[in-house]
Structure formats: structure tokens, C-alpha cells
Amino acid sequence: MALMQWNEKMSVGVIELDADHKELIKVINQLGANAEDEARRSATRQSLFALLRYAEYHFAREEKVMAACQYPDIREHELEHRDFVERINRLHRRFDEGPEEAAAIVDEALLTFLQDWLKHHILIEGMAYRPHAEHSPAAREAAKSFKASEVWWSR
Ligand SMILES: [Fe+2]
Structure with a gap:
């Protein structure tokens, strides 16, 4: 699986x-x-959990920024966030079904989905x-002052 890389074209201005x-x-x-390394499979569940937690953190911050600059399509964007968190939550729960099941969860298709989803996002x-x-002082302030305690997901 090729590694994804951030570049300047991906800058959202905040x-x-x-x-x-x-x-x-x-x-x-x-x-x-x-996922590619047999010996590190146990770390996979942890990585998926890390993805979930960080996505929740980022989505909450992004929503605060979008609200601060009165982005008109905020609702649509928020729904995509909810959908993503639900999907990853479901995947994470599947790890409880057993180690074999877990090994099949993080496959090429999932990694492609995650990369495509993030690129689209x-x-x-x-x-x-x-x-x-980009040029909204309110958005800038919202991004800067955001705290982890403001993450409201999964509570
Ligand atoms: Fe984002």
C-alpha cells in the first residue's frame, strides 16, 4: 500500500x-x-482506535471553525463526519469478534477507502x-483556541 502524502495543494487555509x-x-x-506486517497485527486495533480518536478531535475542531466563519454548507460536511465516525466505530467493534476476524478487517480495500475518504475530505x-x-479572524481564533475537552463525540 503506497503511503499517502500531504502537499501544499491540500491546504485548507487554516x-x-x-x-x-x-x-x-x-x-x-x-x-x-x-496491517502488512503479521507480527504487528495486534497494533492494528490500536491504530484504528487512534484514527477514531484523532478523527473525532479533528472533526470537532473543523466544525467549530466552519461555524465560526458561517460556512453555509456546514450541515452537509457535519453529516459526512458522523458517517465516518460511525463506520470506524463499527470496524473497531468487530475486533471483539475474534483474532481471525480482526485480521481480515484491515485489508487493502479498507486502506483504499480510508485514503480516498481523506482525499475527498x-x-x-x-x-x-x-x-x-482562510481570511476569517473568527475561524482562526476558533481553530487556535480549540481544546480536546471540546470533543463531544462518543460521550
Ligand atoms: Fe478536515
Whole structure:
């Protein structure tokens, strides 16, 4: 599985959100590396959990930014976040079904899905809010002041 890489074309104009996107790419790449290596399979569940937690953190921050700059299509973007978290949550729960089942969960198809999803999230959804967020002092402040305690998912 080829590694995904962040580049300048992926910038959504808010430095904190760009940093989040880079971190999500890193976690997905890690998940791929663990899944390819038999001996590191046990780390796979942990990577999937890390992806879930970081995605929740990033989505909450991004939603705060989109709200702060009054991005008109925020609702649509939020629904994509919910859908993603639900999917990853379901996958993570499947690990409880047994080790063999777990080994089959993180496969090429899942990694391709994750990469495609994140590319769409950044290049389509991110670029759509960029013109609203980029020069908005309120958006900048929302991104900067965001705290992990504001993550409301899975509670
Ligand atoms: Fe994002």
C-alpha cells in the first residue's frame, strides 16, 4: 500500500486544520504499515482506535471553525463526519469478534477507502470551506483556541 502524502495543494487555509489533516494521513499510513506486517497485527486495533480518536478531535475542531466563519454548507460536511465516525466505530467493534476476524478487517480495500475518504475530505470538502475560513479572524481564533475537552463525540 503506497503511503499517502500531504502537499501544499491540500491546504485548507487554516494552519491548525492542515496540521490535523497531516496527522490523520500519518495515522492511516501507520494502520497500513501495521496491517502488512503479521507480527504487528495486534497494533492494528490500536491504530484504528487512534484514527477514531484523532478523527473525532479533528472533526470537532473543523466544525467549530466552519461555524465560526458561517460556512453555509456546514450541515452537509457535519453529516459526512458522523458517517465516518460511525463506520470506524463499527470496524473497531468487530475486533471483539475474534483474532481471525480482526485480521481480515484491515485489508487493502479498507486502506483504499480510508485514503480516498481523506482525499475527498481535504480536496473537495476542505477546499469548499477554505474561501470562508482562510481570511476569517473568527475561524482562526476558533481553530487556535480549540481544546480536546471540546470533543463531544462518543460521550
Ligand atoms: Fe478536515
